[in-house]
Amino acid sequence: MIPDFVFRLLRNLGLWVKFHCLREAKPKDQCGTSERGMRMPLELLKYGLRRGHKPYGDIPPTPDLRRSYDVVIIGGGGHGLAAAYYLSNVHGIRNVAVLDKGYLAGGNTARNTTTVRSNYLTPPSIAFYKEGVELFETMSQDLGFNIMFSQRGQLTLAHSDGAMRSFRLRAEMGKHMGTRIEVVDAKTVREICPHVNMDEGGVHEVLGGLWHEDGGTARHDAVAWGYAKRAAQKGVEIHQRTEVTGMTVRDNCVTEVHTDRGTIIAGQVLQAAGGLNGRIGEMAGIPLPIRCFPLQAMVTQPLKPFLDILLSSSNLHTYLVQSSRGEVVIGGSTDPYQLASTRSSLPQKEALATGALQLIPFLHNVKIMRQWAGITDITPDFSPVMGSTPLTNYWLDAGWGTWGFKATAVAGKRMAETIATGRVPDILKPFALDRFERFALLNEMGATAAGH
Template identity: 40%
Template sequence: MKPAPRLPEHPPRLWKDAEPRKAYDVVIVGGGGHGLATAYHLAADHGITNVAVVEKGWLAGGNMARNTTIIRSNYLWDASAGIYEHALGLWETLEERLGTTVMFDQRGVLNLAHNLSDVREGKRRVNANQLNGIDAHWLTPAEVGKLAPVLDVSERPRHPVHGATFQPRAGIAKHDYVAWGYARAAYELGVDLVSDCEVTGFTQTGGRVTSVSTTRGEISAGTVVLCAAGHSAVLAEKLGVRLPVQSHPLQALVSELLEQVLDTVVMSNAVHVYVSQAHKGELVMGAGVDPHIGYGRRGSFHVVEEQMAAAVELFPIFARAHVLRTWAGIVDVTPDASPIVGPLDAAGDNVWINCGWGTGGFKATPGIGDVFADSVAHGRAHDLVAPYALERFTTGRLIDEHGAAAVAH
């Protein structure tokens, strides 16, 4: 097994928290990965620098700080493959673009098959991926065992491994380094980053939103961009729009620091767990979302218990590991398990929304930042996000990725 890489050090101060000004060309609500990436691309690619990113807590302290950092593009449908593959291509050059390390480690992702249905679905996905130019392969149990020797690929488990899809270019990154990189780059281009600034309402005049009310004062806005993940429905309701989005806690956990034993990411829908080993050595594990709707960040004990049982079934050696800590984020889930990206016309002709990524938001960060900024700058949806318009829920042109998102990822 390869040794864990040494973590690079960052300077102690990358940006300064701004005092919000009275007016901006663009106000982005939500200082997570998507909000910061959108702000960066607006400034870097379109010359729009009179931008404020307002965050009710600390910058990148929501889902960006609570995700499990898996990056992949092996989605089934063309629309999903398009945006995630675009993002993966940008991940591969992100350190050069931002001028900082993000520790993107292309160790590959295995999606295990445990029954005939899994095998058929996996091979279907591989074929669809290859047609879209995405690196995807079908592996036998023996080949899976070579990639992940600590995985039990014998016939002993209750759900034996019958094969797996494998995407070699997939991997993990250091989530806080990604956020800091975008924040620093946006700040250096003139974007104001405003933390501890909760949005409490909006002023609408003549079919437009003219200002954003916050706990740090009223801010006039030429364009309003909502990138608030699990709290998007709450913000949209303040604008008189009811989104087809539900918010659920999503739990994950890490073990104590261990020697490197797992050099790839392993995901299983049937056993319902996914596992990777972080750069420092801890095992990072997660499963599906809690079934209840809510905004709590602790989740339910039985979900942790079930994902531990699943992990030990797949990796018997992990029974000796100790859980160090658990946490939860708030994910926003749509009926077709795909995001909503585009103009929020019902709220005014200058409001844009980016939400509904469920458990897949982190991996999309560079791609959605790029194309969402392009959409806002030009006043029309970029081709890669055009299928994700809110109107698809009335036209019936859904993008049903439930098969790809049955386990959190």
């Protein structure tokens, strides 16, 4: 065993070397790195070596598992934690355990590119995501936790007449449902984002765009930690490194949830397991119409602020957003084949870089700092599956694919309501699992194609 202080020393030395190398690699004017920033590793080193410093305590350490809980939530991502928050803070249900096989919100919640928007196509989706955006608008105040919501608007570019036609339809649907959305011409695109390459006369000429003023971005880990902190304060137990390995089903009911730390008797069970939802569904004996595809993203070195909107292009399968740290986050479509893996790949990096350079050519000299992937759970109609199941005490919050971060709050709120009352609210009914048997699909493929 390495003593704790040696471990901290090695870790902080590693950080120092990393920062030092970065400074050597980057010309100062490009990345705006300050001397003050460079002192940070030394401060960290001192902090790490200080004796007896207390760990940051927003949530208590994982407790022992109890024998039974009123509600067991499988998955401690944003969705599971939000549901725990609403159950405990709004419905007074506090005997709740959130189980996660890894660390808090380390699944897709940690990996997503944080687009929040409601510019979907079908009325049920627009109504649902609109409520989701509204909850983001007040989340920092509601949780007393700064989630850094920045409602800067999202611009999706059209490079073809077909795209303009589909944008008109989405804009009309959105306006009808009360969201801020409009089709704009090429001149207005240039005004909203002067850096966009209009490619006049080229293959990717920008003909116009879909301007969605409600669109924004938030800090993903703050959202998860905000919900976790408030739920834990009300008595919810958050069990990290606790993997669900199976379930006992009797008389159409899940009676026990098996984990690698023991077996729990569960009153009700909520499944919110992100990319692994298909596998968890199998454990409960519920086959789900879900397939796993990796979804990748990457960030550049930090730049001075230049991009004050969310920019995307469905033709190029690329979107960009500049983070509060100045890094340009670049994302796109899923990998073209099914795989339950979080490895990133060179072809996807090249594809994202090609799209980004087509949209903003002056990025050509900028360095890519990190690339990563998540496992996304995709349904045939690119819409989630929420609500009841053939089991009487088992509820689903699944099929969030590439688009579920924006729904963290609304899904948590509405799933908690469902569990607390035993009734699926109207707003969730169109997302029921049996829609695939009834051929009542909610096709959102076009609206999820870029800028998730």
